[in-house]
Amino acid sequence: MHPAIMGLLTIAVGVGGCIAYFWGSNQFLDRVLFPAKGPNAGRNINRANMIRPWLFLFPALFALSLYLAYPVFETLRLSMTDRDAGGAFIGLANYIQMADEPKFWEAMRNNMLWLIVVPALSTAFGLLVAQLTDRIGWGSVAKSLIFMPMAISFVGASVIWKLVYDARPPGTDQIGVLNALYVWFTGNDPQQWLTIPFWNNFFLMVVLIWIQTGFAMVILSAALRGIPEETVEAAIVDGANPFQIFFKIKVPQIMGTILVVWTTITIVVLKIFDIVYAMTNGQWETQVLANYMFDKLFRSNDWGVGSASAMVIMLLVTPILVWNVWNARKEMR
Amino acid sequence: MDNIAGSKSSLTWAVHISVALLVALWLFPTVGLFVSSFRTADQIATSGWWSSLSEQESQNPFIRVSGDQVQEGDLYVIEGQLFPETDAEVSAWGTSSREPEAYEPGAVVDLGDGQSLMVNEAGAFRMTSETDMEGTRLPRVFTTATTPPEFTLENYEQVLGGGNGTDSMAQAFISTLTVTIPATVIPIVVAAFAAYALAWMDFPGRALLVAFVVGLLVVPLQLALIPLLKLHLGIGIGKGYLGVWLAHTGFGLPLAIYLLRNYMVGLPRDIIENARVDGATEFQIFTKIILPLSFPALASFAIFQFLWTWNDLLVAKVFLIDATGQTTVMTAKIIELLGTRGGNWEILATAAFVSIIVPLIVFFAMQKYLVRGLLAGSVK
Structure with a gap:
C-alpha cells in the first residue's frame, strides 16, 4: 500500500477511533453503567460525573505517561546497566566512563558556551527589534520578516548558513559572503570558518540566534505593548531621555517576560542537535551533548553511556522544569 | 518619546535605518539560498549570488575543438561556435592550461604542424590545417568569457x-x-x-x-x-x-x-x-x-x-x-x-x-x- 494512502487511512482510523472512543464510552457511562433514571437517578448522575473526567483524560494521560514519563525512568535505569552484559546493573560505571572521555567534556564546555551566548543574544536582539519596530509604520512587515526563520527547519537553516560560510580556494571568487567580505577587507586568504576550533562554535550559534530572535521579538513586543502608557508619559514629563525610558522604565516592567523568553530559549539550546549534526557533526571541537548522545546511541551502539548523557541533559533541564511547575501551581491558586 | 523637542527627526531616522539594516541582515542568507537555487552550477561555483544580476567574467573549463572539416583550396578548415547556447563574450583565450589567457580574441595563432586557430569575441572559431585532420586529436581551447546573467529551472527539474x-x-x-x-x-x-x-x-x-x-x-x-x-x-x-x-x-x-x-x-x-x-x-x-x-x-x-x-x-x-x-x-x-x-x-x-x-x-x-x-x- 502506498504510504500516502496509509497516512490518510491512519488519519481516518486515528481520528475516527478517538471520536468513537469518546462518544462510545460516554454513552456506556450514561446509558448502561449509571443511567440517569430509575430510583437511583441522582446518585447515578453524580457517579457518572466523577468518572467522566477520567474518560476524557485517559488517552492523553496514557500517551503522556508512555511516551514521556516512562522513558525518563527507563533511561535512568538503562544508564546504570551494561547492555553487553545482558543488562546487568553496574551502578555509576557508565557515568564514570563518560567522565573519562575528553569528547564528553568538550560537549559540556560547548553546551555551556551555547547556554550563555544564545539565549542572551537572542533575547537582546529580540528586545532591540521589538522596541525599534514598535513605533514605525512598516514595523509589522519588519517583524514578520525577522520572525520568518522560525518556520525554517534547523537543517534548512544549516544549509543556508553553510552557503554563507563557504570557502573557495584563494585567488578565486568567493561564493560565501563571509569570506567575500573577509577577503575584500583584509586581503588575507579565505578561511574554512567551521574548522577553526573554539571560534567555530560561535559560527554555529549564529544559526540558532538567527532563528530564535524572531521568537523573542514576538513575545517581548507584546509585553512592551502591555506596559501602561502612564508610566512612560510620567517619565517623559520628568525629562527622561529615550534611553532612560527604555532601560529604567520599560525593561524593569517586562523583566518577568524577559525571564520567560530566556528560559524557553535555554531549553531549546540544551536540546540543540540538528544544527551541529548537519554542519560539523561534532568535528573540530564543536560537539554538544545531544549530538554526543546520538553518537553514542546510534553509532557506537553504547546504550549505557548514551543514556547517561541523556540523563545529564535531563539534569540540566530539571531546574527549569521545577521553576515552571512551581509557577504554574502558583497561578492556579 | 515622540514629543521630546529637537530629538525627534534624527532619532526617527536612526530607528528606520537600523530596522532596515536588521531586516536586511536577517533576510540576506535566505535570499542567497533562494537566488542560488535558480542559478546554473557553473555560475554558482564561480561567483557570489549577490553578483548574479551583473555580467559574469569567468574562466571556463576547456572545450575541445570539434566539427566537420571542409576543404578550401589546399586547406582543411573546421569552423564552429564554442558557446552555441549562451551569449558569452570572450575576452581572452589560450590552448594550454598553463597559459589560458595567452591570446586576444580575433588573433590567429600558429599551432605548429601547419595548423592555426582563431577564436573571436563571439566565441566563433576557425581552425585551418594543411593536412587532413580526420581522426587526429584536435586542440583544446581555454577561454575567459563574460556571460550574461542566467537563471534556470533546471535545478528544480x-x-x-x-x-x-x-x-x-x-x-x-x-x-x-x-x-x-x-x-x-x-x-x-x-x-x-x-x-x-x-x-x-x-x-x-x-x-x-x-x-x-x-x-x-x-x-x-x-x-x-x-x-x-x-x-x-x-x-x-x-x-x-x-x-x-x-x-x-x-x-x-x-x-x-x-x-x-x-x-x-x-x-x-x-x-x-x-x-x-x-x-x-x-x-x-x-x-x-x-x-x-x-x-x-x-x-x-x-x-x-x-x-x-x-x-x-x-x-x-x-x-x-x-x-x-x-x-x-x-x-x-x-x-x-x-x-x-x-x-x-x-x-x-x-x-x-x-x-x-x-x-x-x-x-x-x-x-x-x-x-x-x-x-x-x-x-x-
Missing part, C-alpha cells in the same frame, strides 16, 4: 523530477507529508478532550495533573529515544510510519494540552453553565460549544505541530528511517546530500528550498495564529 534516484527529493517530499499530516491531526483530537476535562470538569487531582503536563513540557525528547525504540521493536511496530506518528503524538501532547487548556479556561463560564442547566451532556457541551469556540487555539497548535513535524530530523531518524531508505524525509535527505554533494550548491540550495517552501507558505498564511499560540504557550 533535477531535484524534483530526478531521473537518477539519488538527488530526488520528490519521494522524500511525499514521505514528509505522510509523516506530518496524521502527526498533526491526531494529537489535536486527543488533547482537546483532555484539555476540556482539565479546564472545566471538577475532580480531585486536577491541579496535580496540570502540573504534570507543565512538567512534561520541557522534558527533552532525547530521553525517550532508546526506551521507545525498544518498546516499538518489542511490540512489533518496528521502524515505520506508525511508530513516527505515535512518537510525534506523544511528544506533541504536552504543548497541545497546555495551550488548549489555557485557552478553554478563558472561555466565558456563563455559556457552559447555561448549557448544563439546559440539560446538555458534557459531550454535547464539548463538541457543540467548546470546540468551535476554541478554533484559534486549535489552529495555533496545529501550526506548531505542523512546523515541528515537518522540520523534524531526530524523531524521523530514530523511529522512521530504516536501512532501505525508502521512507527518508526531506531533512534527512538534505543531510545525506550535504555529505555526498557537499560542493554542489545548485543541488543543495534547491533541495533545501523545496523543503523550506511549504513551512514558509504556512507561516505567512497563518502568522496570526502562530503569534497567538506563542503568546499563550510561553509559560508565564
Whole structure:
C-alpha cells in the first residue's frame, strides 16, 4: 500500500477511533453503567460525573505517561546497566566512563558556551527589534520578516548558513559572503570558518540566534505593548531621555517576560542537535551533548553511556522544569 | 518619546535605518539560498549570488575543438561556435592550461604542424590545417568569457523530477507529508478532550495533573529515544510510519494540552453553565460549544505541530528511517546530500528550498495564529 494512502487511512482510523472512543464510552457511562433514571437517578448522575473526567483524560494521560514519563525512568535505569552484559546493573560505571572521555567534556564546555551566548543574544536582539519596530509604520512587515526563520527547519537553516560560510580556494571568487567580505577587507586568504576550533562554535550559534530572535521579538513586543502608557508619559514629563525610558522604565516592567523568553530559549539550546549534526557533526571541537548522545546511541551502539548523557541533559533541564511547575501551581491558586 | 523637542527627526531616522539594516541582515542568507537555487552550477561555483544580476567574467573549463572539416583550396578548415547556447563574450583565450589567457580574441595563432586557430569575441572559431585532420586529436581551447546573467529551472527539474534516484527529493517530499499530516491531526483530537476535562470538569487531582503536563513540557525528547525504540521493536511496530506518528503524538501532547487548556479556561463560564442547566451532556457541551469556540487555539497548535513535524530530523531518524531508505524525509535527505554533494550548491540550495517552501507558505498564511499560540504557550 502506498504510504500516502496509509497516512490518510491512519488519519481516518486515528481520528475516527478517538471520536468513537469518546462518544462510545460516554454513552456506556450514561446509558448502561449509571443511567440517569430509575430510583437511583441522582446518585447515578453524580457517579457518572466523577468518572467522566477520567474518560476524557485517559488517552492523553496514557500517551503522556508512555511516551514521556516512562522513558525518563527507563533511561535512568538503562544508564546504570551494561547492555553487553545482558543488562546487568553496574551502578555509576557508565557515568564514570563518560567522565573519562575528553569528547564528553568538550560537549559540556560547548553546551555551556551555547547556554550563555544564545539565549542572551537572542533575547537582546529580540528586545532591540521589538522596541525599534514598535513605533514605525512598516514595523509589522519588519517583524514578520525577522520572525520568518522560525518556520525554517534547523537543517534548512544549516544549509543556508553553510552557503554563507563557504570557502573557495584563494585567488578565486568567493561564493560565501563571509569570506567575500573577509577577503575584500583584509586581503588575507579565505578561511574554512567551521574548522577553526573554539571560534567555530560561535559560527554555529549564529544559526540558532538567527532563528530564535524572531521568537523573542514576538513575545517581548507584546509585553512592551502591555506596559501602561502612564508610566512612560510620567517619565517623559520628568525629562527622561529615550534611553532612560527604555532601560529604567520599560525593561524593569517586562523583566518577568524577559525571564520567560530566556528560559524557553535555554531549553531549546540544551536540546540543540540538528544544527551541529548537519554542519560539523561534532568535528573540530564543536560537539554538544545531544549530538554526543546520538553518537553514542546510534553509532557506537553504547546504550549505557548514551543514556547517561541523556540523563545529564535531563539534569540540566530539571531546574527549569521545577521553576515552571512551581509557577504554574502558583497561578492556579 | 515622540514629543521630546529637537530629538525627534534624527532619532526617527536612526530607528528606520537600523530596522532596515536588521531586516536586511536577517533576510540576506535566505535570499542567497533562494537566488542560488535558480542559478546554473557553473555560475554558482564561480561567483557570489549577490553578483548574479551583473555580467559574469569567468574562466571556463576547456572545450575541445570539434566539427566537420571542409576543404578550401589546399586547406582543411573546421569552423564552429564554442558557446552555441549562451551569449558569452570572450575576452581572452589560450590552448594550454598553463597559459589560458595567452591570446586576444580575433588573433590567429600558429599551432605548429601547419595548423592555426582563431577564436573571436563571439566565441566563433576557425581552425585551418594543411593536412587532413580526420581522426587526429584536435586542440583544446581555454577561454575567459563574460556571460550574461542566467537563471534556470533546471535545478528544480533535477531535484524534483530526478531521473537518477539519488538527488530526488520528490519521494522524500511525499514521505514528509505522510509523516506530518496524521502527526498533526491526531494529537489535536486527543488533547482537546483532555484539555476540556482539565479546564472545566471538577475532580480531585486536577491541579496535580496540570502540573504534570507543565512538567512534561520541557522534558527533552532525547530521553525517550532508546526506551521507545525498544518498546516499538518489542511490540512489533518496528521502524515505520506508525511508530513516527505515535512518537510525534506523544511528544506533541504536552504543548497541545497546555495551550488548549489555557485557552478553554478563558472561555466565558456563563455559556457552559447555561448549557448544563439546559440539560446538555458534557459531550454535547464539548463538541457543540467548546470546540468551535476554541478554533484559534486549535489552529495555533496545529501550526506548531505542523512546523515541528515537518522540520523534524531526530524523531524521523530514530523511529522512521530504516536501512532501505525508502521512507527518508526531506531533512534527512538534505543531510545525506550535504555529505555526498557537499560542493554542489545548485543541488543543495534547491533541495533545501523545496523543503523550506511549504513551512514558509504556512507561516505567512497563518502568522496570526502562530503569534497567538506563542503568546499563550510561553509559560508565564
